[in-house]
Each structure stands twice: as structure tokens, then as C-alpha cells.
Amino acid sequence: MENLLADINRLRQERRAVILAHTYQSPEVQDIADFVGDSYGLSVKAAQIADADVIVFCGVQFMAETAAILNPGRQVLMPDPEAGCPMADMITADQLRQFKAEHPGAPTVCYVNSTAEVKAESDVCCTSSNAVKIVQSLGDVPEILFVPDQYLGRFVERQLGRRLVLWEGFCPTHYTLGPETIRKMKRLHPDAKVMVHPETRPETQDAADFILSTGQMVDLAKTTPYRQFLVGTEEGILHTLRKAAPHIEFIPASDFLRCPNMKKTTLAKIKTCLETRQTRITVPAEIAAKAKIAIDKMLQISAAK
Ligand code: SF4
Structure with a gap:
């Protein structure tokens, strides 16, 4: 383990690499990262680092x-390119084009x-922290398409009191957490407050005290007077x-909240990735340019008062 850490530290200096880790990565991966955060925050962070040639994205x-779209001049590497996201794969560009054709004129929030x-x-x-603001910014249009997460979409619907056209x-991973599990855990830990992510089901959200993005969870932890969650x-x-x-006790709400894809990245794979500069993640220029327009629009709305 010590040799592995020493090798990673040497290689990241030689490669002028910055290592980014999502908050769902395993503890040892988080601990060697330069930055830990949510997906979008990490990509923005990477774009602000002046002296890095390589980004190793552990997510x-x-x-x-x-990260590749926001950092066109840098090599973005994944230690395990097989780490996908089943939710992201639940809609393809062809399916979205068809969905849009069925709802002409409706804006799409992704x-x-x-x-x-x-x-x-x-x-x-949108991200899970700004989805409400992004949808609200579109005004009182008759229809808004929301893809791909129906539960984040339902969270937005309830916050704004309006219907969206949801992709299903x-x-x-979040689907596995049901309200009955939360009620059982609350009986075992009666003083604990409950925080859940808006990717959980609406009935699960109803059983919680706080519905928060990962970044908002960390922010709450730093300021809350509560001592058990x-x-x-x-x-x-x-x-x-x-x-x-x-100083706060954090208890998993269930034993099944483990994303197998997030756990594919290991220290050994990070070392190999730095040694071999594999696997590089690229996005075709035309797609990257169009995707960046949707990302930049989110940033612009998010920053507005
Ligand atoms: S937890 Fe895993 S499956 Fe769920 S949205 Fe994140 S990456 Fe995708």
C-alpha cells in the first residue's frame, strides 16, 4: 500500500496530473485525490487549475x-473506463430526439x-442542487421535458407545483432505499435526522427530514446543530x-446504497492509468460544442440572482 501511494505521488508529479474523486468513491481513493466533490463541481474545479496537463477522473x-468538454486542452483519463452509469444509459440521443418530436416546442432539461x-x-x-432553479427559469411554458431521472424530476415538480414531462x-442504487427502511432505522436511532438525495423515490423523500444534493449534504454537516444523521x-x-x-455521527440509512460502478476505481488502477495514460476520454468536437451550450446555460442561470 505504501509503495502504491508513493508510486502514485511520483507519477502525478511527473505527469502534471490532478486527481479528482467523486464523493461516492471509496475512502482510499478520496484520500489520495487533490479534490473531492460532486461531478459538476469537480469539472469546474479542474478548469480552474492552471498547471495541470492531465486530469485523472475517479468517477x-x-x-x-x-471534464473533457470543460477542459479541451487537457488529457482526461479514467482509471476504469468500464465504470458507467446505468441511469445515464437509460436514454440515448435517438430516444431523446424521438421524445422531443412527440412534444414539439417543449424545452428539454437534462x-x-x-x-x-x-x-x-x-x-x-441541471444538477441535483440547481434543478429547481433551472426549471423555474424556463417560465410558464406549457410543457418542459426532463431527462433522464424521473425522481429528481418529481422532486422539482413538487417544489414548483407544476407538472413536467418526465423520462422514466x-x-x-438510490431506488433500493424505501420508506419502510427509513422508518425501521428511525426506530433504532430515534434522535437521528434523515438526509436523502433527490434521486430517491418520492415516498422515500417523504420519510426524510432533508432532501439534499451531495454538496448540500456536506454543507449542512458543517453547520448543523444536530449530532446524528x-x-x-x-x-x-x-x-x-x-x-x-x-463530531457528528453519520449512519448509512441502508446496507444497499453501494453503486458498483463507483467502486470500480482502485488505487492500483489509478497507478496504471498514470503510467500508461490510459484510458483517455474524448468527446467528438461537434457533440462537445453542443453539450457545452447546455452546460453553459445552466451555469449562467445558476449564477443569476
Ligand atoms: S449512484 Fe451510480 S448508478 Fe446512481 S446515478 Fe450515480 S453513478 Fe449512476
């Missing part, structure tokens, strides 16, 4: 694609957990939360 494919091709077909992207995608999102975030707020 899943759509995240590395976004969760960043989607492929670059799907982003390129969309009007504006979902995250298989049940955490209803992928288990990797427990490490992030415990480091951010060591």
Missing part, C-alpha cells in the same frame, strides 16, 4: 466526459447524469461527511 463515464450526446440534444443541463429513468445516498459520502464534520 463514472459521464463525469469524465463533462440532468448532468447523462451522456454527452444527450446533453448535446438538450436546451439546458432512475438510479438503481441517517444518510440516504451512496455510502461513499459517509467518508466525506465524517471528514467534514468528525
Whole structure:
């Protein structure tokens, strides 16, 4: 293990590489990363680093694609290119084109957990933290298409009191958390507050005290007066939360909140990736340019007061 860490540290200097890790990565991967955060925040962070030639993205494919779109002059590498996202793969660009044809004139909002091709077909992207604001910014249009996560879409519907036309995608990991599990865990931990991600089902969200993106969970942990939380999102975030707020007890809301794709990245694969500069993630220029328009529009709306 010590040799492995030493090799990674040597190689990242030789390659002028920055290592980014999503909060759902395993603790040892988070600990060697230069930055840990949510997918979009990490890509923006990478774009602000002046002296890196290489980005090693420890996450899943759509995240590395976004990093490549936002960092065109840099090599973006994935330690395990097989780490995909089943939710992102629940809609293809062809399917979205068909969906749009069935709803002419309706703008399309696309969760960043989607492929670059799907982003390129969309009007504006959103993250789980800004989805409400993005949809609201579109005004009182008759129809808005929302892809691919139906549960984030339903969360937005409930916040705004309006209907969206939802694609029926979902995250298989968050889907496993049901309200009965939360009620059982609350009986075991009666003083605990419950935080869940908006990718969970509406009935699960109803059983929680807070519905938050991963970034918002970390922000809450740093400021809350509460001392015990049940955490209803992928288990990797427990490490992030415990480091951010060591005085708080964070308990997984279920034993099944483990995304197998997020756990494909290992230290050994990071070392090999730095040695071989494989696997490079690229996005065709035309798709990247169109996807960037949807991403930039999200940024612009998000930054507006
Ligand atoms: S946790 Fe869900 S949305 Fe995130 S990468 Fe895994 S399958 Fe995709």
C-alpha cells in the first residue's frame, strides 16, 4: 500500500496530473485525490487549475466526459473506463430526439447524469442542487421535458407545483432505499435526522427530514446543530461527511446504497492509468460544442440572482 501511494505521488508529479474523486468513491481513493466533490463541481474545479496537463477522473463515464468538454486542452483519463452509469444509459440521443418530436416546442432539461450526446440534444443541463432553479427559469411554458431521472424530476415538480414531462429513468442504487427502511432505522436511532438525495423515490423523500444534493449534504454537516444523521445516498459520502464534520455521527440509512460502478476505481488502477495514460476520454468536437451550450446555460442561470 505504501509503495502504491508513493508510486502514485511520483507519477502525478511527473505527469502534471490532478486527481479528482467523486464523493461516492471509496475512502482510499478520496484520500489520495487533490479534490473531492460532486461531478459538476469537480469539472469546474479542474478548469480552474492552471498547471495541470492531465486530469485523472475517479468517477463514472459521464463525469469524465463533462471534464473533457470543460477542459479541451487537457488529457482526461479514467482509471476504469468500464465504470458507467446505468441511469445515464437509460436514454440515448435517438430516444431523446424521438421524445422531443412527440412534444414539439417543449424545452428539454437534462440532468448532468447523462451522456454527452444527450446533453448535446438538450436546451439546458441541471444538477441535483440547481434543478429547481433551472426549471423555474424556463417560465410558464406549457410543457418542459426532463431527462433522464424521473425522481429528481418529481422532486422539482413538487417544489414548483407544476407538472413536467418526465423520462422514466432512475438510479438503481438510490431506488433500493424505501420508506419502510427509513422508518425501521428511525426506530433504532430515534434522535437521528434523515438526509436523502433527490434521486430517491418520492415516498422515500417523504420519510426524510432533508432532501439534499451531495454538496448540500456536506454543507449542512458543517453547520448543523444536530449530532446524528441517517444518510440516504451512496455510502461513499459517509467518508466525506465524517471528514467534514468528525463530531457528528453519520449512519448509512441502508446496507444497499453501494453503486458498483463507483467502486470500480482502485488505487492500483489509478497507478496504471498514470503510467500508461490510459484510458483517455474524448468527446467528438461537434457533440462537445453542443453539450457545452447546455452546460453553459445552466451555469449562467445558476449564477443569476
Ligand atoms: S449512484 Fe446512481 S446515478 Fe450515480 S453513478 Fe451510480 S448508478 Fe449512476
